[in-house]
Amino acid sequence: ETGVTQSPTHLIKTRGQQVTLRCSSQSGHNTVSWYQQALGQGPQFIFQYYREEENGRGNFPPRFSGLQFPNYSSELNVNALELDDSALYLCASSLYREITDTQYFGPGTRLTVL
């Protein structure tokens, strides 16, 4: 059973650019959540996808968008990058979207916006 993987590991962009981060869920998991973790802070929920549809969203602007594919891999897209978008972006997958299910996290993508 493979774990959650994310790519790329690190990324440097300039303000105003667009970025796509990728996540491959743990085998058999149909739910994926994305979190933003600023330096020295706890992760903040961005959104969750369940079977290719958005299932919940945190307090992030529309320039943060996502996709989930039939194989349950996922993308996080951020448009018009701002300096404050610099953070570790974590993807987490779970077998179900239910409250009782455990979320398993990937190693994250470190995004730096200059």
Place this chain on the structure above:
Amino acid sequence: AQKVTQAQTEISVVEKEDVTLDCVYETRDTTYYLFWYKQPPSGELVFLIRRNSFDEQNEISGRYSWNFQKSTSSFNFTITASQVVDSAVYFCGRWYSSASKIIFGSGTRLSIRP
């Protein structure tokens, strides 16, 4: 409010000492779930425990133990006979049912000195 507070920003102890990490949460819900995750330097969050609000029994897993007290809204984590490998940032979290997301505290950085 739906906050999770980890008042201890950093803790440093000598190996083999016991250490307790505090977590206080806010909730208006009668049913909720609490979590602890460990984040080593590699970045990925490692699941440690999930506890539901109806189960107030303390839990022990090897050197780890958790004390859940609804009366004080606390869910504290104790490491007995700490080891250098326990050095990490530890996050406490609460499940927010309306959006299937975890609200995390700001974390406690634990350093175990040899």
